[in-house]
Amino acid sequence: MPTDKPKKAPSWDKLQNLFVENSMNRAGGKDPSSDRKASGEKPETDGSLAKYDYQAFLEKASRTMIRFKKPEHLIKMIVRTIDEQLKVTHTAVLLFKAHKHSYILIDSKGSRGLKIPIGFIKLVADNPLISAFSGKQSYLISETGILRYDDVIAGLRNREILERQPDLYDKLLLIKKQMDLIKARLCIPCYFKRDLLGILVLGEKINGENFSREEMGFFVTLANDAAMAIANAMLIENLQMKIDEIKDNYVREHRIFIHTSIAMAAAIDARDPYTHGHTERVTTYCLAVAKELEGIPEVNHYKNFRETLQISALLHDIGKIGVPDHILNKHGKLTPEEFEEIKKHSIIGSTILSPIKELSDVAKEVRHHQECYDGSGYPDGLKGTNIPLISRIIAVADAFDSITTDRPYKKKKRMEDALAELKRCSGTQFDPVIVSAFLLAFEKGNITTVSPQKSFGQ
C-alpha cells in the first residue's frame, strides 16, 4: 500500500502532521525502512500537537521495531505505549502460536478487573473475531479493516443488512458477543501477507470519547509495522532453529565418524602388542605439528585441514590389516621379500578407504605417508611438495614414534636421539618445514612420548 514519502527530511513536527494526514487518507502501511530523521528545524506551533504526543512516541518506536529480536519485547513496548499515552480502560495483544493452534494473549494492561490476565485466554481459529479477520470480512464492516464496536452495533441496527445480508447480520451478532466478552471497543488486525499474525485489542477511552480517524489510521499503520517486525523475528527464529538442527546433526555425524575412525585405529593397534598406542601417539604428534603450521598457505588447500589430518593419522596404518602376522611381528631383520609385503600396507590402506567418498582425501594421504622428501620413498616415489602435506606430517610423526618405542627388531632410543635423527634426515627423508615445526612443538612441550590416556577423539 503506497504512502507519500517526504522528499526532503522534514522537521519532526511537520513529519508528525504529515503522518497523521497520511493515516487519515489511507489505511495503509508505510515503509518502515524509510528514513525519517528530524532535521532540527523549528517546530510549527499547532494547537493539536500536544494531543498527538503519543503518536510521536509510537512513530519513533515503529522505526526501531525492526531491531527487536523477540516479537514479545516489541509487543510489550506497543502495549505499554498505548496504555500510557492513549488512556484506555484496557489493552491486550493476542499473537498466533502455531504449536497451540490458537491466538494467545501475550501482553495486556488496564484497570482493575478489565485487564485481561496474561496467558489466561486464547482465541481459537474458528472464533468469529479471528475468522472475520482471516476471511477479511472485517473489511465489509469498515474499510480500515478494524473492527470497531460502534460499527458492529450500527451494522446490527441497519435494516438493510438484516433483510438483505442475513449471513453478515449473524456474523455481526457473533462478533458483538466476542467483543463483549473481552469488552473490546477496537480490534485491530495484524497481517503479514495473507496471514493474520495477531490482534491488538483496545477497550474504551477513559474519557468516553470516540477514537478519531487519525488514531484508527495510526493503529493500522502500527499493526502493519509490527507485523513486519514480528514476521521478521519469526523467520529469524525458524532459521536459527534450522541452523541449530543442521549443526546438531553435523556434530553427531561427525562424532560417529571420528569414533569409527578411532575404533578402526584401535583394531589395527590391537594386532600388534609392540605398536600398542602407536596410532594414538602419532595422531597427537601430528596435531601438535599442525598447530605450528597454522597460517601456511598449503594448509588452505584442504577443506578441513585439522580434521583430515586427524583422520588420516588415525587410519595411516589401516593397511597393515592386509600384512601377514608373521611378517608384522617378526623379531629380527626382514628379508627383502618381507619388506616388500610391509611396503604394500600404504597401498592397501588407501584401497580400503577409497570407496568411502567422504574419505577420498584421507585415502590419498594414507597412500603417501611413506614417501620421502627426496623421492626415495614408496609406493610412488613422490618428491618434495608433490607429496601431500598431511602425508609429510605423518611421515615425521610416524618416524619419531618408531624411534622412541620398542619394536620387535630394535630397542627404543632416547628422545634426544630421535630428535637428532629427525634433524639429520631433514631435507632427505623429511620435509625440513615439518621437521622445524616438530622441533618447535617439542620445545613448547607439546610432544611427549607418554601417550595420553584420555580419548583424543574430541
Add this chain to the structure above:
Amino acid sequence: MKKILIVDDETDICNFVQNFFQERGYEVTAALGGDDALAIIKKDRPDLVLLDIKMKGMDGIAALKHIKDIDRTIKVVMVTALEEQEKMDEACRLGACEYITKPLVLDQLEHTVEKNLR
C-alpha cells in the same frame, strides 16, 4: 442471585473473572489462596467455586478436599494450566464437576459456569 467464588493466586485473574461474572449477574467473591477460600466458604456458601489447581501454599487439590468436606453440594470447576491427566483424575474422583485448561476460551468459561448453575 447465584454466588460464585473464584480462587486463584494471581490477582489479575481474580479481578478479571470477578468482574466478568459480576457483569453477567452473579454475586462473585475472590480468594487468593486455599485458606482464604475455605474461610469464605464456611461463612457464606457459594453455589460454585472456580478453583485453580496450581497455587502456592495449599494447592487446588487439597482445597477441593476441604471444600467437599464442608459441603458436598458445592459445585467445583477446576481451572488449570497443567495438562496433567493425573491431577484431573484425582480432582474428578474428589468430586470436581468439570475442569477448564488455561489458556481458556472465554465462551467456554461462561458456558461451563452457566450450565452448572442452571
